[in-house]
Amino acid sequence: NAGVTQTPKFRVLKTGQSMTLLCAQDMNHEYMYWYRQDPGMGLRLIHYSVGEGTTAKGEVPDGYNVSRLKKQNFLLGLESAAPSQTSVYFCASSPREQFFGPGTRLTVL
């Protein structure tokens, strides 16, 4: 089992560019999550999904969109990147306790 995987691991964007972060899990978990982690701010929930075809907003959803077309995949999109979105992004999946991916380090210039 690969667990939770994230692609890409690193990315540098210019302000206004768009990109999609991919999260995949092979544990058949219903729940999936996207977090961002910033110094001094801890883990903050962006969006989450309680099952295929469903999504919901978390604590900091503005500027992000998500889709869960397949149970094993959860995509996070940035339509028009801003420097404030420079962060480390973590995906997680869960039956109850959360299993995290290795993270994507995104820099927006």
Place this chain on the structure above:
Amino acid sequence: TQLLEQSPQFLSIQEGENLTVYCNSSSVFSSLQWYRQEPGEGPVLLVTVVTGGEVKKLKRLTFQFGDARKDSSLHITAAQTGDTGLYLCAGPLTSTQGGSEKLVFGKGTKLTVNP
């Protein structure tokens, strides 16, 4: 809003020392989880405590859930350099619909164990 406060925020100790970190809230939680995050990686679950007053041991790590289920502590005996990392506590966030599919995380304690 349910919040989890962790203390201390930073802790730097020498190998072989003992330490305790805390996770406190004014709210009651049905359970609390502890995660460890090493630099450049995602958090990894260490333990879940469920019953008030519960004590769980994981080798040199001892986790305790407060009797009132509002707080938890993590005690490390004879710390090793491999214990270095960010320790996060998390608890289920009850939604208005009664579900608890989300977690609220504390901001963590960054532990450095020096050789």
